[in-house]
Amino acid sequence: MEGTHKRRYVSDLRREHAEATRLRIAEAARALMIERGFAATTMGDVAAAAGVAVQTLYAACPGGKPGLVKLVYDVTLAGDGRQVPQSGRPPVQAIIEEPDPVRKLGLYAAMAVAILGRIGPVHRVLRAAAAAGGAGVGDLLDETERQRRTGSRRLAGHLAEVGALRAGLTADRAADEAYVLTSIEVYERFVDVCGWSVAAYEEWLARTLAGALLTP
Structure with a gap:
């Protein structure tokens, strides 16, 4: 039972971390796109603004820039980074x-x-x-x-x-x-x-x- 609680706790922590990362990426990308426009916003700029590695950015946004745009839209629509x-x-x-x-x-x-x-x-x-x-x-x-x-x-x-x-x-x-x-x-x-x-x-x-x- 103790092992089950520990696994659940670790799983919850990972989910919260992933949600926080999604939110940080989406907020950084949204701010850059509104300021510069879509074409002038690069994946590298977003990674730097969000404080994440470029690999992390691509993992969070499958498909590259179209995936990033979808993340921005989904998080903005929901108002948070939860995948609900x-x-x-x-x-x-x-x-x-x-x-x-x-x-x-x-x-x-x-x-x-x-x-x-x-x-x-x-x-x-x-x-x-x-x-x-x-x-x-x-x-x-x-x-x-x-x-x-x-x-x-x-x-x-x-x-x-x-x-x-x-x-x-x-x-x-x-x-x-x-x-x-x-x-x-x-x-x-x-x-x-x-x-x-x-x-x-x-x-x-x-x-x-x-x-x-x-x-x-």
């Missing part, structure tokens, strides 16, 4: 457990806005890199959109399961509406172009989602 899927994180569990559909969508809007605020600067860098032909960046952006659509389908399916979708609205159509309303493009139009505060956008998003998806 978004569906298993506390904000998603809180949405599922909330009994009131309007408050569910309020929590969903808050989660979406928090993610958009974190990911916005990275997304702009990646869009510019994809337009310039950055290796693997376009594929990554396509994959992130597929993941967003999957998340929207989960929300719509959950609302359908609890009988909250308005009459005549299919789960597929509800998923499409949630997907578009929570897009980075809509967020940027309101906040960056129209000058709305993030709080104002979040209130609008929650209200609009409820009006579009729920039974009055």
